[in-house]
Amino acid sequence: MNAMNKTKVPIPVFLLIGIVAISFSAIFVRWSEAPAAIIAMYRLLMTNVLMLPFLWNYRVEIAKVRWRDWLKTAISGIALGLHFLFWMDSLRFTTVASSTAILTLEPIFVLFGAFLLYGQRTSRHALIAMCVAIAGAVCIGWGDFQFSGIALKGDMLSLLGTLAVALHMLLGKSIREHMSAFVYSFFVFLFAGLVLAVTNVYSGVSFTDYVPKEWGIFLLLAIVPTVFGHYVFNWLLKYMKASSVSMTVLGEPLGASILAYFILGETITTVQLLAGCVLLVGVGMFLRSNEKK
Template sequence: MNIKKPPVPVPLLMLVGIVAISFSAIFIKWSSAPASVQGMYRLLFTSLLMLPFARPYSAAAFALKKKDWLLLGFSGFMLALHFLLWMGSLKFTSVASSTMIMALEPVFIMIGSYVLYKEKSTKSAILGLGIAIFGTVFIGWGDIGLSADNIKGDLLSVGGTVAVSVHMMVGQRLVSRMPSYLYSLIVFISASFVFAVYNLAAGIPFFDYPPKEWGIFVLLAIVPTVFGHILFNWLLQYVSATTVSMNILGEPVGASILAFLLLGEKLNGLQWAGGILVMGGLAVYLYAGRKKTTPAAEALQTAS
């Protein structure tokens, strides 16, 4: 059986995705618009950018079963919930704290993948994950406070992490039987619709925002979404959801550095040390997961 390989080395694509999603928290911090509005336009503009290239996938869309459409809608709902909670968390806590908590995503996915897909991890991979998670604690340790706002932000980030973990696991199942581009487009449209309903019900205005905000909405669509989330969805054809989510552990490092340079959020020694641990754990995990990548990708291509 021929094993499908990506046209560009996976580590390079992962690096591009990590840098792209690291800008997400910066753009969100720069915006004063409600999180639900940011999320709605981020996904809507991304969908509009994708639509002109969707025609080759029309036959695949018509071939989808009712169960597939329900799962796509559910995945879109969970993605919208993720953005609503995580973007909202950045209004109350720092970039380092919020992205550190988001790094717990592989823990939820590893557990969920084992329960749903019987996907096992080697001891070395688990060790790498543990080192990286320990590093994320260092990153956010000097920034987590005991105020009501910080606690609220931390809890919102936890909720957003659970939501995106579910979204990723559903995505792993769906991209095994449909093009990843079509999956991303339908999910983004579904999520933007969820946001529109939410904003309408909450009485949040759709258009009353200055030019700066519209520019941020566009940047959110292009940088972290196209070169981040879409890229990660595409990579699900070649590697497992656990591996993809593990690479997102690089986001706290990139986001914390960008927050220091662009927002003036200072990093202490513990946070720098945490960044080194995260990248070290990531390297251990990727090295340990080399032998797993091939059968995992094969399983994704042959799943019913």
């Protein structure tokens, strides 16, 4: 996996791969009937199993990791685990479009946090582009928003998950300055998975009473949106600002909504498609203004 660091493939290719990969996450979760915490736990721990054969190659780096970085990595992992827990659970109560549209608030939280923690400033053009992209993303899910009952509960869970992943992204930017993507990702996934395991023990849910279909979904979640999605974004944190990586994640509402239309039979309107185009234009404008060539 460290070969990715030496690749000459343009950064936008990896951005596209990551966006498409995480767009499948909501689809796989909707297919599963297992508790959200179980889905998230096995998603992460199965990813660790897939990465384990390569871990020995990083033994020298692991031995040199400072305790402060271990602490940051643990907190980042806990935040990621809470993100998966809250967001996956939100899909039980609201639509894919609505839940993923709320995730579009992530860049705002990341941008604000990056200013407070690292003193990073953003140009006026980038801020305007962010507003354009977020407006497009919100419009994708606006028709599905409901401000009462079960749907509201789902939207609030998605918001909590967004706050958690913003913290994870900010910590990741700091750690990735001097830690490889592989080591950071492996232990972040491990800490997140262990937190979810403790949650499942406390809740008293079964760890094994699932049909083969569920185990297949867990594995798909580990391979597609985690390895090809979150791992790729962790790698990009060294080469891009955290706010830029967060902005690219805004492609998920559009990707997830399109996939939900073809796979789950959820509706998608002309307005949502036009909003998706606005979203993509906004993201492109933001990356052009916020990142150096």
